[in-house]
Amino acid sequence: MPDAKKPNPARRNERSRHAILDAARELIREVGYAKVSIEAIAARAGVGKQTIYRWWPSKGAVIFDSFLALSDNPEQEGMALPDTGDIEADLKLVMRATAAEFADPDFEAPIRALNSEIISNPDLAAQYRDRLARPVQDAKKARLRSAQQAGQLAPDADLDLLLDVLYAPLHQRWLHRSGPLTAEYADALVDITLKAFRP
Amino acid sequence: MPDAKKPNPARRNERSRHAILDAARELIREVGYAKVSIEAIAARAGVGKQTIYRWWPSKGAVIFDSFLALSDNPEQEGMALPDTGDIEADLKLVMRATAAEFADPDFEAPIRALNSEIISNPDLAAQYRDRLARPVQDAKKARLRSAQQAGQLAPDADLDLLLDVLYAPLHQRWLHRSGPLTAEYADALVDITLKAFRP
Amino acid sequence: MPDAKKPNPARRNERSRHAILDAARELIREVGYAKVSIEAIAARAGVGKQTIYRWWPSKGAVIFDSFLALSDNPEQEGMALPDTGDIEADLKLVMRATAAEFADPDFEAPIRALNSEIISNPDLAAQYRDRLARPVQDAKKARLRSAQQAGQLAPDADLDLLLDVLYAPLHQRWLHRSGPLTAEYADALVDITLKAFRP
Amino acid sequence: MPDAKKPNPARRNERSRHAILDAARELIREVGYAKVSIEAIAARAGVGKQTIYRWWPSKGAVIFDSFLALSDNPEQEGMALPDTGDIEADLKLVMRATAAEFADPDFEAPIRALNSEIISNPDLAAQYRDRLARPVQDAKKARLRSAQQAGQLAPDADLDLLLDVLYAPLHQRWLHRSGPLTAEYADALVDITLKAFRP
DNA sequence: TTCTAAACGAGACGGTACGTCCTGTCTTACC
DNA sequence: GGTAAGACAGGACGTACCGTCTCGTTTAGAA
Numbered sequence: 001m002p003d004a005k006k007p008n009p010a011r012r013n014e015r016s017r018h019a020i021l022d023a024a025r026e027l028i029r030e031v032g033y034a035k036v037s038i039e040a041i042a043a044r045a046g047v048g049k050q051t052i053y054r055w056w057p058s059k060g061a062v063i064f065d066s067f068l069a070l071s072d073n074p075e076q077e078g079m080a081l082p083d084t085g086d087i088e089a090d091l092k093l094v095m096r097a098t099a100a101e102f103a104d105p106d107f108e109a110p111i112r113a114l115n116s117e118i119i120s121n122p123d124l125a126a127q128y129r130d131r132l133a134r135p136v137q138d139a140k141k142a143r144l145r146s147a148q149q150a151g152q153l154a155p156d157a158d159l160d161l162l163l164d165v166l167y168a169p170l171h172q173r174w175l176h177r178s179g180p181l182t183a184e185y186a187d188a189l190v191d192i193t194l195k196a197f198r199p
Numbered sequence: 200m201p202d203a204k205k206p207n208p209a210r211r212n213e214r215s216r217h218a219i220l221d222a223a224r225e226l227i228r229e230v231g232y233a234k235v236s237i238e239a240i241a242a243r244a245g246v247g248k249q250t251i252y253r254w255w256p257s258k259g260a261v262i263f264d265s266f267l268a269l270s271d272n273p274e275q276e277g278m279a280l281p282d283t284g285d286i287e288a289d290l291k292l293v294m295r296a297t298a299a300e301f302a303d304p305d306f307e308a309p310i311r312a313l314n315s316e317i318i319s320n321p322d323l324a325a326q327y328r329d330r331l332a333r334p335v336q337d338a339k340k341a342r343l344r345s346a347q348q349a350g351q352l353a354p355d356a357d358l359d360l361l362l363d364v365l366y367a368p369l370h371q372r373w374l375h376r377s378g379p380l381t382a383e384y385a386d387a388l389v390d391i392t393l394k395a396f397r398p
Numbered sequence: 399m400p401d402a403k404k405p406n407p408a409r410r411n412e413r414s415r416h417a418i419l420d421a422a423r424e425l426i427r428e429v430g431y432a433k434v435s436i437e438a439i440a441a442r443a444g445v446g447k448q449t450i451y452r453w454w455p456s457k458g459a460v461i462f463d464s465f466l467a468l469s470d471n472p473e474q475e476g477m478a479l480p481d482t483g484d485i486e487a488d489l490k491l492v493m494r495a496t497a498a499e500f501a502d503p504d505f506e507a508p509i510r511a512l513n514s515e516i517i518s519n520p521d522l523a524a525q526y527r528d529r530l531a532r533p534v535q536d537a538k539k540a541r542l543r544s545a546q547q548a549g550q551l552a553p554d555a556d557l558d559l560l561l562d563v564l565y566a567p568l569h570q571r572w573l574h575r576s577g578p579l580t581a582e583y584a585d586a587l588v589d590i591t592l593k594a595f596r597p
Numbered sequence: 598m599p600d601a602k603k604p605n606p607a608r609r610n611e612r613s614r615h616a617i618l619d620a621a622r623e624l625i626r627e628v629g630y631a632k633v634s635i636e637a638i639a640a641r642a643g644v645g646k647q648t649i650y651r652w653w654p655s656k657g658a659v660i661f662d663s664f665l666a667l668s669d670n671p672e673q674e675g676m677a678l679p680d681t682g683d684i685e686a687d688l689k690l691v692m693r694a695t696a697a698e699f700a701d702p703d704f705e706a707p708i709r710a711l712n713s714e715i716i717s718n719p720d721l722a723a724q725y726r727d728r729l730a731r732p733v734q735d736a737k738k739a740r741l742r743s744a745q746q747a748g749q750l751a752p753d754a755d756l757d758l759l760l761d762v763l764y765a766p767l768h769q770r771w772l773h774r775s776g777p778l779t780a781e782y783a784d785a786l787v788d789i790t791l792k793a794f795r796p
Numbered sequence: 797t798t799c800t801a802a803a804c805g806a807g808a809c810g811g812t813a814c815g816t817c818c819t820g821t822c823t824t825a826c827c
Numbered sequence: 828g829g830t831a832a833g834a835c836a837g838g839a840c841g842t843a844c845c846g847t848c849t850c851g852t853t854t855a856g857a858a
Contacts (some may be wrong), residue, residue, distance in 0.1 A: 041814055047835085050847075053816085119315050123378060133377070161387055173367075178328055195394070212857070241806095247845085248845095251845065405807080409806095436840080437840080445809085517709050527773065558776075562770065636818060638821080639831090646821095646831095648831080
């Protein structure tokens with residue numbers, strides 16, 4: 001086995017780790033993903049470059065971690081979707097909010113950066129699925145299962161497929177800028193999806 | 200007005216243009232999008248760097264053009280979808296083929312590169328829509344309209360939305376590697392979509 | 399033969415070359431040889447690092463060239479030693495001047511740097527001999543030959559050996575700081591040398 | 598007064614000290630003086646870097662000590678020069694041996710390293726004089742004094758000067774590689790020196 | 797057909813960032 | 828308290844490309 005020199009995580013300096021992730025987030029906001037350099041992150045964080053290279057394999061990994069750090073803080077709760085008993089109303093509310101979030105310029109740049117990284121880096125894609133996407137997916141499925149039990153969705157509906165059909169068009173339209181993310185579009189997606197998955 | 204120096208396209212050397220686009224395509228295949236440099240393209244093409252900078256504004260633009268060059272050759276024909284009269288069968292055929300294409304390793308790297316570029320560069324995204332996506336989209340809509348007239352789809356169905364619902368999940372699953380692109384998945388998407396858009 | 403990529407000297411930028419050699423000389427004076435970095439030279443000269451690496455193989459070579467640049471300016475003339483007809487007086491004059499020069503703090507650091515470099519780098523040592531030492535050596539031998547013809551030195555005296563015996567002790571005493579470079583010491587060396595090489 | 602923290606020499610680990618000096622000597626031989634790093638010495642010696650920094654002020658000091666360690670072992674004896682009663686023969690023997698030693702590739706690199714260090718570091722130069730050069734110098738002077746008493750040298754000859762005139766040319770020719778260190782050259786130096794210092 | 801202005805290949809330039817190496821300090825755990 | 832181990836801030840190394848800028852040398856359209 002090739003002796004990959006692995007630093008000892010026990011001795012890791014938590015202050016440096018935080019400073020690096022903070023600096024990465026700030027720089028992405030200020031100059032955009034493509035122009036962030038490891039050198040700049042190190043300088044901003046008051047840290048030696050080696051300290052970054054010691055703990056992360058690539059720029060993408062650092063930036064990715066700086067996203068994770070944001071999401072890890074909030075405890076799993078609060079992630080639950082609204083449940084008024086009316087699945088159509090609830091989904092439209094959530095879809096409209098999602099559409100609005102994509103339109104927010106503050107979120108735009110970082111999320112595009114994140115997607116760009118995920119597309120070309122399988123490792124980060126795996127982390128993305130496990131640590132960012134799955135928890136959200138699970139929360140959504142919980143709401144859908146509740147709707148299923150209420151007879152609003154077919155009992156044998158494939159919930160993963162349902163979520164793909166519901167969200168992927170919105171996501172792709174945003175990624176490719178192939179059309180505006182209006183409330184109407186969000187509503188139409190909910191309507192179509194429910195029509196397809198109703199009992 | 201600042202006289203932006205614009206080279207005279209009439210005097211453009213077609214041999215150089217071709218050599219550059221060929222070199223770009225080869226290099227993407229060999230070393231991956233991120234590691235392709237303009238310097239390497241110029242060297243491989245036997246061309247001065249300035250010749251690239253003269254005609255393209257960025258690396259992304261060169262690479263994007265190298266894709267367009269591929270698609271421009273085949274005349275618009277051959278792009279028409281099969282029409283056996285059975286929309287379900289035709290769509291499943293096309294969707295399975297699309298899924299298989301995504302799984303082909305030779306297509307994988309370049310298409311990911313293309314998507315990565317489009318996500319973060321609005322100009323290229325616009326070109327992508329106009330010159331690559333729209334013709335395909337139109338061909339698909341032609342087949343769907345035929346199905347509409349045959350009474351296999353609702354007369355008032357939003358065909359753009361239908362295509363989003365049909366293709367976006369497949370595309371996203373591939374981009375995020377969130378699951379395998381099986382024939383079953385392709386079929387399920389067709390089934391669900393037709394269920395949603397049937398009369 | 400290994401394809402050593404050699405830049406084309408015809409296209410060399412003379413302004414950059416000068417700026418680099420000037421910067422090197424200034425930095426040696428200011429911070430000392432050991433602390434001069436190529437990075438600092440490039441920054442001071444307003445030059446890219448690659449421009450240094452393109453034309454010089456090592457830091458030592460740059461610094462060495464910055465010495466040569468000093469010596470190349472003065473035309474070969476003016477290098478002749480005094481010739482009053484009295485070899486003893488002339489040599490003592492020159493030796494005392496040499497001793498004084500070694501004691502000058504402004505010369506000290508650079509010449510030590512130069513010697514340090516020469517000791518460990520055969521290539522630079524060769525250049526040193528050919529371009530710095532030999533011309534001086536020749537001028538000295540010219541004076542000695544004149545003394546030989548005047549009967550003040552043995553006709554068969556080995557002038558190279560004589561110069562070694564005359565200068566090496568002074569040089570070594572300075573290098574090793576094994577004693578003060580006084581006028582008396584200079585005189586004593588001349589006396590002893592003449593005694594050994596008189597007819 | 599600033600309390601310069603001085604470690605307690607009494608508690609010094611002799612095994613570590615030896616391992617460090619041995620590693621230093623090995624590395625100089627293997628990769629050359631300039632490329633020896635404290636990090637490499639510590640790794641090779643199986644020692645923490647701090648242990649080196651605690652006991653030596655600089656890389657040069659470590660390397661210098663590794664030379665001293667070699668010379669300290671042999672007790673002062675064996676350092677005496679041969680005394681056959683014939684000063685010319687004895688000096689030629691010693692000078693030829695010295696010339697041969699300089700030509701030995703195994704000695705070459707370390708001695709050049711030592712000289713390089715001495716030239717630019719006054720502290721090490723002082724140590725060199727006191728601990729390495731002086732004992733040798735004294736042994737040589739003892740032999741010369743014996744010759745003086747035998748009437749082979751002028752009674753008032755400055756023996757330090759004599760040794761400078763005898764050895765400095767050889768040493769300089771080797772340092773600057775300005776000529777081959779032949780037996781003839783060694784003999785010529787002895788001849789000339791004796792001629793100058795004979796009664 | 798000659799002239800002339802452009803586009804061209806080549807590649808040096810001032811720079812930025814890379815990823816590695818080493819420095820000298822500091823911290824941790826062991827003895 | 829000295830030690831082996833090694834993380835740390837800092838900074839230089841030598842390399843790769845960036846995008847700009849000359850250099851001659853084609854080359855194509857206007858004279």
